[in-house]
Amino acid sequence: ETFNSLFPVVVELLTNLMKMKDRESSVRSNLFYGAISSSEFLCSFPILNKLLSFTTNVARSLPNSKIDLMTCISNIEDILQGIQMKRNEPDEEYKYLFEEAQDLAKYTETIIKMPRVVKRQINRDNIPASSAYEYFKLNIFIPLLDHFIVAIFIPLLDHFIVAIFIPLLDHFIVAIKDRFSEHVKKAAAISCLIPEHIADKSYDDLLPAIELYQKFLHCSTAQLKTEFVLWKKRWTDIVTEDSFTSLSSYSGSNPNTVNMKRKEQVFLPDK
Known part of the structure; x- marks a missing residue:
């Protein structure tokens, strides 16, 4: 595009160079002029x-x-x-x-x-x-x-x-x-803290997530272990209690569990 816009100027320059007395310049400019x-x-x-x-x-x-x-x-x-x-x-x-x-x-x-x-x-x-x-x-x-x-x-x-x-x-x-x-994989380890999964998990299962998010945890390793144990015990107890309640409800509505209830009563200690 640049050469296209300068084409008239190039032609004029070569024309002037062909008229020079210097033979080499004149011959070369003549060759260029013939080409274009x-x-x-x-x-x-x-x-x-x-x-x-x-x-x-x-x-x-x-x-x-x-x-x-x-x-x-x-x-x-x-x-x-x-x-x-x-x-x-x-x-x-x-x-x-x-x-x-x-x-x-x-x-x-x-x-x-x-x-x-x-x-x-x-x-x-x-x-x-x-x-x-x-x-x-x-x-x-x-x-x-x-x-x-x-x-x-x-x-x-x-x-x-x-x-x-x-x-x-x-x-x-x-x-x-x-x-x-x-x-x-490391982040998924935090799923150990979900109540329905925590029962069969240990502190070691949580370690990858702890390493990944260490900079956000402002406490010692001992505190983390203690918190994990307390958290696990709390939800394990709740899950066990819910399971027992569900079993009792089921037993009360099912005639086949009468004998089971009687056995439970036999082994209950005196207060």
Whole structure:
């Protein structure tokens, strides 16, 4: 885009350099001027400028350390779709690009024309065409579109997914497993304090959770052990009492437990 905007200035500079008495400067500037005034360059330049404009946002975002990977992949896919749309209907876009090439040719005072075509051509594409307009569309515009799609963006997308995105996901999964699996195991030990589970638990079963939350516990190990014992005794007694009450209620409503009740009465000590 910058070179495109400076093209008139570059042409003027090379024109002035060709008039210099210094032979080396004059010869080199003449070679450069011949290159930028050729029909192949004048037609290729607007096409490349257009195609590269698709990549500007992605090129700026890739070096960013805070890059959003999903957004970047989405942007590459959007670029592929955009170029594919141009490829499916090339005539409309090419019309404006060829007009732009003709405008550039005015600065170099040249006419866009077909190169000499021979039957056997090995150094460049040689698709038959009836005019310069048709020739550069078939031999430059469409092949460049295909090259961008097949040789650049699809491998770029594949490389981005395989070399960056998937390894990052793998690293994230492994890090999650390594970090949180151990964390969860330690944190789960606090379930020992749940009344319905505490009956068959010991202080040692609670130790992983105590180690994990040590900085939040403002008491000694002896105090923790004492609190655990008291907490366990309290809920063990409550659970036992509830169980006895439930059994008594069941026995009172069941005729089959009469003998059991009598036996209980026999063994009750005198007060």
